Amino acid sequence: MRATRRPLVNANVARISASGIRKYFDLAAGLEGVISLGVGEPDFVTPERFREAAIRSIREGRTKYTSNYGILELREAISEHTARLRGVRYDPASEILVTVGVSEAVDLAMRATLNQGDEVILADPSYVAYVPGVVLAGAVPVPVPTDEAHDFRLRPEDVERAITPRTRAILLGFPNNPTGGVLEPSDVKGIAELAERHDLLVYADEIYDRLVYGREHRSIVSLPGMKERTVYLAGFSKSYAMTGWRVGYACAPAEVIEQMMKIHQYTVMCVPTAGQYAALEALRSGEEEVRRMVAAYDERRKVMLRRFNELGLHCFEPRGAFYCFPNVTRTGLSDGEFSERLITEEKVVVVPGSAFGERGAGHVRACYAASLEKIEEACDRIARFVGRR
Ligand SMILES: Cc1ncc(COP(=O)(O)O)c(C=O)c1O
Structure with a gap:
């Protein structure tokens, strides 16, 4: 007689769900002309001096x-x-x-x-x-x-x-x-x-x-x-x-x-x-680089914040990190629907706030660590999207 099959996986691990933001990156993958404000990472390449230090360490056989x-x-x-x-x-x-x-x-x-x-x-x-x-x-x-x-x-x-x-x-x-x-x-x-x-x-x-x-x-x-x-x-x-x-x-x-x-x-x-x-x-030696990038984020932050508020998507002024967190409830869409439709209709990636906890519902996260041109273009597309609701 064969023993009853036991679950293959650990119950504690099975209880947690995979990150709620990955799905949106997958939806966008392979789409031509997508602007991603989804992933929380700088658009800057690592400053040259830091890269060189790593290359040097490899050359020296470390x-x-x-x-x-x-x-x-x-x-x-x-x-x-x-x-x-x-x-x-x-x-x-x-x-x-x-x-x-x-x-x-x-x-x-x-x-x-x-x-x-x-x-x-x-x-x-x-x-x-x-x-x-x-x-x-x-x-x-x-x-x-x-x-x-x-x-x-x-x-x-x-x-x-x-x-x-x-x-x-x-x-x-x-x-x-x-x-x-x-x-x-x-x-x-x-x-x-x-x-x-x-x-x-x-x-x-x-x-x-x-x-x-x-x-x-x-x-x-x-x-x-x-x-x-x-x-x-x-x-x-x-x-x-x-x-x-x-x-x-x-x-x-x-x-x-x-x-x-x-x-x-x-x-x-x-x-x-x-x-x-x-x-x-x-x-x-990175202090100057940090200051340069923070100044760029600050400029982008102001543009994105202004654009969301002008669009009627009320946005609290973010004081740190590199995300805007506008309230999208006036569109009549949930944050999940908003994010999904924005990708399919306008090819802009943002992430639903509910992926970060219950209290995030009704908001989306947009990362402003993208170039000003991309932010402006993404906001034009979002304006079109919101205008249709
Ligand atoms: C608040 C917070 N902590 C930690 C991390 C993970 O960063 P790291 O790349 O250092 O693992 C992130 C990345 O998004 C983050 O937002």
Whole structure:
């Protein structure tokens, strides 16, 4: 007799769904003349100096595994960089781990610190990988709604209401993907106080820390006492136009980094060596490049924001990252229908807000890390599309 067939797959993995934004990229693939405001990545090629540094490392024969933590010079540069930007100094020997993008860092941080059934508070909407990451770590995501009326901030009073005896951590992803919202200094302070009072960890995903417009980025890790309870995550993909290189990093208390390193060691071993040299060069000489790209994003941000509002698609002013998050409800379409029809009718890719959480419904995310010409042309097409509704 044959035994009954058991499921081939892990139940926890089966519970999470594939990213809700991929479908829109697939719909657009192969269509002639598409303008994509879909993918969240710079249209700039990685600056030449960073590319050259990687090529040089290969020419010099640096083609072997590196330390599991990442090359020491890069960890030293990250330590300096974080001290300069955030006023917090991490020990390159024990408190910094170089990871395969911030993606890996988010996953490692949660797997290394959460236990079964722990609750993690996070903003709704937010980055697509957060909820699956919490679930894969065996924990429970607790989305806290953010809204346009409050500039899509994660307000301490809302966080406080979500805290239960099972809460273990707060995941802060600000500047926010998809809304472009940032936290006010009073939000950061209030959330830090809650973390202290309830003995919570904070995961601070600050991948967009350099992409802020007309203001300074405030990091929770800069506040007194927060270094001890924060896993600070940052990287190179967005600020340095290095998405394809897959380099990010985590800074945290040594006991957390030690556990994260073990998972990293047994799963990926180390970040590809050439990418680490490119990242090192980015930290050493990339400041001008960052400023140049941020100035370009700011100009594009203003154009896209104006165009959406002129079109009657009300758009909150994004203060960070590189996304506009207009409200599309007046078209009578859901955000999913809007995105799908916009591709088929006008060949413009945007992403439905509901892919980022329930509170994203009624909005779409449009990335303005595209050239001004493309943004203008896409907005002309969107105007035509909206005009037909
Ligand atoms: C908020 C946020 N965190 C992390 C990531 C992942 O970035 P990386 O390329 O460093 O893995 C992204 C990418 O879109 C993001 O938006």
